[in-house]
Amino acid sequence: MMRRIADVLKQGQPDEAIEVQGWVRTKRESKGFSFLEINDGSALANLQVVFPEQLPNYVDLIKRLNTGASLQVAGVLVASPGKGQRIELKAATVTLYGEADPDSYPLQKKRHSFEFLRTLGHLRPRTNTLGAVFRVRNACATAIHQFFQQRGFLWVHTPIITTSDCEGAGEMFTVTSLDLKQVPQTETQGVDYSQDFFGRPAYLTVSGQLEAEIMALAFTNVYTFGPTFRAENSNTSRHLAEFWMVEPEMAFCDLEGDMDLAEAFLKYVFQYVLEHCSEDMAFFNTRIDNSVLATAENIVSHEFVRLTYTEAIAQLQKSDRSFEYAVEWGLDLQSEHERYLAEELFQKPVIVTDYPAQIKAFYMRLSEDGQTVRAMDILAPKIGEIIGGSQREERLEVLEQRIRAQGLDPAIYWWYLDLRRYGTVPHAGFGLGFERLVQFMTGMTNIRDVIPFPRSPLNAEF
Amino acid sequence: MMRRIADVLKQGQPDEAIEVQGWVRTKRESKGFSFLEINDGSALANLQVVFPEQLPNYVDLIKRLNTGASLQVAGVLVASPGKGQRIELKAATVTLYGEADPDSYPLQKKRHSFEFLRTLGHLRPRTNTLGAVFRVRNACATAIHQFFQQRGFLWVHTPIITTSDCEGAGEMFTVTSLDLKQVPQTETQGVDYSQDFFGRPAYLTVSGQLEAEIMALAFTNVYTFGPTFRAENSNTSRHLAEFWMVEPEMAFCDLEGDMDLAEAFLKYVFQYVLEHCSEDMAFFNTRIDNSVLATAENIVSHEFVRLTYTEAIAQLQKSDRSFEYAVEWGLDLQSEHERYLAEELFQKPVIVTDYPAQIKAFYMRLSEDGQTVRAMDILAPKIGEIIGGSQREERLEVLEQRIRAQGLDPAIYWWYLDLRRYGTVPHAGFGLGFERLVQFMTGMTNIRDVIPFPRSPLNAEF
Numbered sequence: 001m002m003r004r005i006a007d008v009l010k011q012g013q014p015d016e017a018i019e020v021q022g023w024v025r026t027k028r029e030s031k032g033f034s035f036l037e038i039n040d041g042s043a044l045a046n047l048q049v050v051f052p053e054q055l056p057n058y059v060d061l062i063k064r065l066n067t068g069a070s071l072q073v074a075g076v077l078v079a080s081p082g083k084g085q086r087i088e089l090k091a092a093t094v095t096l097y098g099e100a101d102p103d104s105y106p107l108q109k110k111r112h113s114f115e116f117l118r119t120l121g122h123l124r125p126r127t128n129t130l131g132a133v134f135r136v137r138n139a140c141a142t143a144i145h146q147f148f149q150q151r152g153f154l155w156v157h158t159p160i161i162t163t164s165d166c167e168g169a170g171e172m173f174t175v176t177s178l179d180l181k182q183v184p185q186t187e188t189q190g191v192d193y194s195q196d197f198f199g200r201p202a203y204l205t206v207s208g209q210l211e212a213e214i215m216a217l218a219f220t221n222v223y224t225f226g227p228t229f230r231a232e233n234s235n236t237s238r239h240l241a242e243f244w245m246v247e248p249e250m251a252f253c254d255l256e257g258d259m260d261l262a263e264a265f266l267k268y269v270f271q272y273v274l275e276h277c278s279e280d281m282a283f284f285n286t287r288i289d290n291s292v293l294a295t296a297e298n299i300v301s302h303e304f305v306r307l308t309y310t311e312a313i314a315q316l317q318k319s320d321r322s323f324e325y326a327v328e329w330g331l332d333l334q335s336e337h338e339r340y341l342a343e344e345l346f347q348k349p350v351i352v353t354d355y356p357a358q359i360k361a362f363y364m365r366l367s368e369d370g371q372t373v374r375a376m377d378i379l380a381p382k383i384g385e386i387i388g389g390s391q392r393e394e395r396l397e398v399l400e401q402r403i404r405a406q407g408l409d410p411a412i413y414w415w416y417l418d419l420r421r422y423g424t425v426p427h428a429g430f431g432l433g434f435e436r437l438v439q440f441m442t443g444m445t446n447i448r449d450v451i452p453f454p455r456s457p458l459n460a461e462f
Numbered sequence: 463m464m465r466r467i468a469d470v471l472k473q474g475q476p477d478e479a480i481e482v483q484g485w486v487r488t489k490r491e492s493k494g495f496s497f498l499e500i501n502d503g504s505a506l507a508n509l510q511v512v513f514p515e516q517l518p519n520y521v522d523l524i525k526r527l528n529t530g531a532s533l534q535v536a537g538v539l540v541a542s543p544g545k546g547q548r549i550e551l552k553a554a555t556v557t558l559y560g561e562a563d564p565d566s567y568p569l570q571k572k573r574h575s576f577e578f579l580r581t582l583g584h585l586r587p588r589t590n591t592l593g594a595v596f597r598v599r600n601a602c603a604t605a606i607h608q609f610f611q612q613r614g615f616l617w618v619h620t621p622i623i624t625t626s627d628c629e630g631a632g633e634m635f636t637v638t639s640l641d642l643k644q645v646p647q648t649e650t651q652g653v654d655y656s657q658d659f660f661g662r663p664a665y666l667t668v669s670g671q672l673e674a675e676i677m678a679l680a681f682t683n684v685y686t687f688g689p690t691f692r693a694e695n696s697n698t699s700r701h702l703a704e705f706w707m708v709e710p711e712m713a714f715c716d717l718e719g720d721m722d723l724a725e726a727f728l729k730y731v732f733q734y735v736l737e738h739c740s741e742d743m744a745f746f747n748t749r750i751d752n753s754v755l756a757t758a759e760n761i762v763s764h765e766f767v768r769l770t771y772t773e774a775i776a777q778l779q780k781s782d783r784s785f786e787y788a789v790e791w792g793l794d795l796q797s798e799h800e801r802y803l804a805e806e807l808f809q810k811p812v813i814v815t816d817y818p819a820q821i822k823a824f825y826m827r828l829s830e831d832g833q834t835v836r837a838m839d840i841l842a843p844k845i846g847e848i849i850g851g852s853q854r855e856e857r858l859e860v861l862e863q864r865i866r867a868q869g870l871d872p873a874i875y876w877w878y879l880d881l882r883r884y885g886t887v888p889h890a891g892f893g894l895g896f897e898r899l900v901q902f903m904t905g906m907t908n909i910r911d912v913i914p915f916p917r918s919p920l921n922a923e924f
Contacts, residue, residue, distance in 0.1 A: 004614055004682070021682070021714040023885045041681030042614060070885040072714065097714075098856070098886030105884050122877035123884070125680035134681065138616040145607055152466055152504060154600040159915040160622065160666075160689045161635075161704050163922045173623075173659070174642060175635050175666065177693045180653045183642050191642045197635070197693055197703065199920040204622075204637065211915055211924060218587035219503030219596065220466070220483070227622045227688065231639045231659055241659065242623050252483040252534065252559075394560070415584035415924055422567050422585070423485045423532040424560030453621040453673060458661040460625045462673060462877055 006042035012077045012087050019074040020047060020089065023126065024065050024100075026109055034062050038073065041125075044132055044279050048080065048088040049073055061094060067108055068100025068126070114449050121453055121462040129287070132280035133450055136273055137438050143272035144225060144246055144434075147265055153221040153248060158208030160227065163200055164412060171231040172203040173241075204229035208247050209429065210363075210416055213392060216249035216427055217419050223248040225434075235457050237446040240435060242455040249429035255365075255374040255391040258428035259351055262378060262387050263304050265432075266349070270296045273441055281441075289443025295381065296441065298348055304378070305346045308354040309333075312341060319345070332359045333377075335384050342379040349386075350379045362402040363416075364390040376430070383440045389430025396420040468504035474539045474549050481536040482509060482551065485588065486527050486562075488571055496524050500535070503587075506594050506741050510542060510550040511535055523556060529570055530562025530588070576911050583915055583924040591749070594742035595912055598735055599900050605734035606687060606708055606896075609727055615683040615710060620670030622689065625662055626874060633693040634665040635703075666691035671709055671891065672825075672878055675854065678711040678889055679881050685710040687896075697919050699908040702897060704917040711891035717827075717836040717853040720890035721813055724840060724849050725766050727894075728811070732758045735903055743903075751905025757843065758903065760810055766840065767808045770816040771795075774803060781807070794821045795839075797846050804841040811848075812841045824864040825878075826852040838892070845902045851892025858882040 002019045003012070012018065022040035032053050037046035051062060065071065072095040080088040102108065107123055117124040124130045145155065161175050177197035178184065184192040193200045208224040215222040224247040232239060248265075250257065274281060274296055285293045307315070316327040316337055321344075325334040333341075333352070342350045354372040357364075364373035378387035393399040399420055403410045410417060438450040448454035453462045464481045465474070474480065484502035494515050499508035513524060527533060534557040542550040564570065569585055579586040586592045607617065623637050639659035640646065646654035655662045670686040677684040686709040694701060710727075712719065736743060736758055747755040769777070778789040778799055783806075787796040795803075795814070804812045816834040819826075826835035836853035855861040861882055865872045872879060900912040910916035915924045 006614070021887070041616075068885045070887045097888065098882070098884070100884040122676045122880055125677055131680065134616060134618065134677070138618070141617050142607065142611055145604065149604055152468070154503075154596060155603050156596065156600070156914055157689070157706055159704060159917060159922070159924070161691075161917050161922055164924075171639070173637050173639055175637060176642065177633070177635055178642065180636060180638065180640065180642075180645050181647075181651070183645055185643075189643070197695075197919060198917070198922040200922075202922050214584045214924070215587055215596070215914065218593065227619070229623075233659070242621060244619060418584055420560070422560070422562040423530045425483070425532045426559065452618055452677065455621060455623050455660070457659060460621070460623055460660040460662075460664050462621070462626075462676070 004042040005038065005040045005045075005047045008047055008077070008087075008089075009043060009045055009085075014077055014079045014087065016077045017075070018077060018089065019072060020049075021072045022047070022070070024067055024069045024071065026067060027062070027065060029062060036065060038071070039126075039131075041131060044128060044135075044283055045085075048082070048085050049075070049091050050078075050088055051091045051094070055091060055094060061096065064096060064099050066100055066102045066105070068105045070097040071095060072097065114446060118448055118454070125452065128283070130449065132277075132283050133438065133442055133444060134452065136277050136280050136284075136442055137450060139273045139276045140269055140434070140438055140441060141225070143269040143276075144265075146272070147268045148221075148223045148248065151221065153223050154215070154219050156208075156212060156215040156219075156222045156224055157226065158205070158211040158215075158224050160205055161198070161202050162205045163198065163202050164210065171233075172206060173229050173231045175202045175204060204231075206230060207245065207431065209249065209431065212247050212249040212429065213416070213419060213427065216251045216429070217423065217425065220251045221248070233457050237448070240447055240451065240454055240456060243447075243451065244434035246432040246434055247429060249427065251425050251427045253391075253428045254426050255353065255376060255389075255428055258389050258391060258430060259304075259306065259353070259376055262376075262389060262430050263349075263351070266378070266387070267300050269437070270299045270441070274300070284442045284444075292441065292443040302348050305348060305350045307350065307352060309352055309356065309372070310354065312337075312350075312352050315345060316340065330356050330358070338377075338379040338384045339381075342384075343381045347381065349381070352377050352379060357402075360390070362406045362408065363392050363399070365393045366398055366402065374428075380440055383436055386436050386440060387430050387432050389428065391426065391428040394420055394424045394426055396424065466504040467500065467502045467507075467509045470509055470539070470549075470551075471505055471507055471547075476539055476541045476549065478539045479537070480539060480551065481534060482511075483534045484509070484532070486529055486531045486533065488529060489524070489527060491524060498527060500533070501588075501593075503593060506590060506597075506745055507547075510544070510547050511537070511553050512540075512550055513553045513556070517553060517556060523558060526558055526561050528562055528564045528567070530567045532559040533557060534559065576908060580910055580916070587914065590745070592911070594739075594745050595900065595904055595906060596914065598739050598742050598746075598904055599912060601735045601738045602731055602896070602900055602903060603687070605731040605738075606727075608734070609730045610683075610685045610710065613683065615685050616677070616681050618670075618674060618677040618681075618684045618686055619688065620667070620673035620677075620686050622667055623660070623664050624667045625660065625664050626672065633695075634668060635691050635693045637664045637666060666693075668692060669707065669709065669893065671711065671893065674709050674711040674891065675878070675881060675889065678713045678891070679885065679887065682713045683710070695919050699910070702909055702913060702916055702918060705909075705913065706896035708894040708896055709891060711889065713887050713889045715853075715890045716888055717815065717838060717851075717890055720851050720853060720892060721766075721768065721815070721838055724838075724851060724892050725811075725813070728840070728849070729762050731899070732761045732903070736762070746904045746906075753844075754903065754905040764810050767810060767812045769812065769814060771814055771818065771834070772816065774799075774812075774814050777807060778802065792818050792820065800839075800841040800846045801843075804846075805843040809843065811843070814839050814841065819864075822852070824868045824870065825854050825861070827855045828860055828864065836890075842902055845898055848898050848902060849892050849894050851890065853888065853890040856882055856886045856888055858886065
């Protein structure tokens with residue numbers, strides 16, 4: 001019976017007749033038999049398969065079964081006399097599907113740098129580390145859906161192609177069906193968008209929030225989980241041009257409810273991954289960052305710190321640290337400030353709330369003081385901001401004023417304003433950068449190593 | 463205690479003290495009290511709330527609580543003496559959040575055409591039909607994730623921005639950071655892509671299949687579920703410029719395994735929606751298409767018909783129907799042919815296999831006959847093709863020949879070919895148009911009514 005290697009390693013018993021399929025990771029030839037480690041991607045660990053020399057075509061077969069080759073093996077499980085595994089498979093019938101020439105196959109047993117592996121986007125999922133990353137990524141994604149679905153949230157698909165700019169900021173990619181060699185121009189020297197697919201300028205979305213608000217004001221609780229884009233020319237280990245975001249949006253919810261949900265959400269996802277990917281997480285803790293397990297357990301078992309921006313500024317000012325950037329009420333927190341709060345002062349996730357209005361987006365709810373908005377950022381040790389959220393401005397007149405104050409045209413936001421005109425309610429939501437979460441979970445330092453096919457300046461291969 | 467209306471309608475008991483929140487759907491004033499129907503999007507049905515005139519500010523409150531207004535109500539559940547509901551809520555405390563001016567709020571009680579509602583993308587989720595559509599859409603999506611996760615498939619995020627064209631066909635949107643007013647040109651009159659974000663032409667993906675193959679050849683079983691794009695200038699009820707696709711890909715799998723999975727998959731999703739959205743499905747059956755329940759049950763309980771393209775051609779030729787398009791071996795099946803097979807001849811989903819090589823994509827596995835490829839299309843009554851899949855060509859030389867034969871350059875597919883060079887295995891997969899599935903499920907005739915924010919020629923509002 002065909003079995004996943006993950007299941008065989010966990011549940012397989014001596015004398016069971018099974019079949020597995022997979023790719024050779026290593027080969028060790030010995031007198032009278034050979035050991036091959038086989039992996040099918042279902043688990044980090046390989047299944048050890050013993051090939052006795054009595055097998056038909058043994059010599060030729062072993063010669064051809066090099067690292068990377070694919071095969072199917074039928075045989076019987078036996079208790080393993082060797083160290084490192086409970087059971088092993090004694091091969092009886094072998095089908096070799098595809099070879100991998102050891103002279104040219106790039107993934108030989110030695111370790112490769114992540115930088116080198118990025119040039120092999122089509123093969124790197126076959127390595128231990130990237131394999132573990134993508135299994136953890138899948139577990140995170142599954143946990144996210146489960147968390148929201150159990151609470152009655154609808155997954156809503158907000159548009160990728162958009163004609164509006166969520167925050168009135170951020171560099172956006174243009175989407176067009178025009179021929180770039182000959183972009184039609186109008187008489188007044190502008191682009192003739194009437195000939196473009198959508199009849200006007202169109203972009204790749206930077207956030208599904210505004211459309212998620214539409215859906216929350218019909219279904220109460222919704223979330224998005226999809227790709228978003230930034231055409232920012234940042235060639236760093238922290239930025240991607242294409243990344244996945246999770247954006248829940250809740251009607252009849254204020255900032256306290258928003259923070260409660262965000263904290264429960266992070267705890268749930270970490271708990272889920274600890275339970276479902278224990279082998280992969282142990283691997284990250286051993287090989288990548290020896291604090292990931294402690295961090296995960298810290299998140300699951302402790303309440304997050306909550307303090308206002310004003311309190312955070314006071315804490316920073318009274319610390320004996322000298323910061324590169326000024327600490328002053330009204331200025332945004334810089335990465336060094338966020339790290340000080342989360343890594344040094346509190347040593348756990350910190351929720352900073354009630355930021356000055358002038359450094360936050362127009363849609364955040366203005367407080368009674370007229371100075372701050374009901375925003376919150378969750379700062380995590382090592383990662384910095386992992387979640388940003390707010391209660392939304394639900395008052396029509398205030399929202400219109402805020403849009404104008406930021407130099408934006410309310411007419412563009414007609415439908416967003418309509419949500420306040422007809423049946424408006426207090427509502428709130430947050431955004432989570434999914435790759436940041438996977439980085440946080442695994443300890444991987446470069447964001448390009450937690451998404452299968454990273455897009456960044458000058459890089460869109462595969 | 464705050465409750466979802468869906469839960470109250472299902473489990474609420476007389477004498478329970480509860481709170482609900484939502485939007486007014488209808489108001490009926492009577493002597494001494496008023497009835498308001500409240501909806502929070504969690505269910506199709508409304509909760510009837512009785513407002514006795516003893517409430518503080520009763521007259522003013524009822525005057526302001528028009529269709530579309532938002533409120534919170536606390537009170538006690540009572541058995542309903544009226545028809546149409548088991549229980550109702552007797553209001554004790556009411557908070558009005560937001561009014562909806564009856565003179566301007568567009569969603570008054572009368573029925574609106576779907577065409578009109580499309581101009582109100584920000585409000586139409588609050589209508590009965592669109593509400594039911596998006597709940598069913600969410601249930602379909604959840605069923606899809608559950609189906610694959612239970613079987614050990616990884617959800618993989620394939621790139622949206624791509625520099626390759628999956629099928630060497632199809633109109634693609636260009637993605638650029640260049641200023642369309644002044645696109646830089648090289649001396650030889652071409653676009654100077656060195657100044658563009660990715661340093662070369664980039665597009666929105668039409669399929670994640672090729673990248674899903676990369677992942678399947680590391681993890682054995684994977685699936686994509688994400689947005690895909692076509693810049694096709696088709697202003698029809700069947701086409702979208704942006705739509706969601708589900709694409710499983712399985713290593714060590716042939717066309718039979720592919721068909722088995724596709725059939726099990728469709729049955730699972732239909733069964734799940736019948737169980738979890740019974741109220742919404744009954745609504746579609748009554749109001750939209752009185753065959754949707756029978757169709758769903760037919761799919762769940764009957765084996766799909768499987769026949770080869772060659773057999774299908776023979777069936778079409780011997781039928782007494784006169785078709786507009788020619789029926790001849792080597793020509794593609796047209797919509798009228800597909801409908802005849804699925805709706806008239808077999809009256810259930812039909813899987814047509816083994817199409818002529820020349821009408822199918824290069825990556826489909828060439829059969830021994832040298833004439834056909836191991837492709838399969840699942841044709842559904844009313845919808846036509848709902849799934850298209852194939853066993854992939856895993857033989858390096860054959861694949862190279864097929865790429866060349868279609869006038870494509872193998873160099874562009876270097877990494878795709880590498881998958882056949884190193885550890886190649888038989889593998890297969892299929893693609894499902896998610897919106898087509900939701901249409902099939904709900905009976906909605908226009909595809910723009912099953913996605914929250916449809917994108918089509920000259921249309922990218924919201």
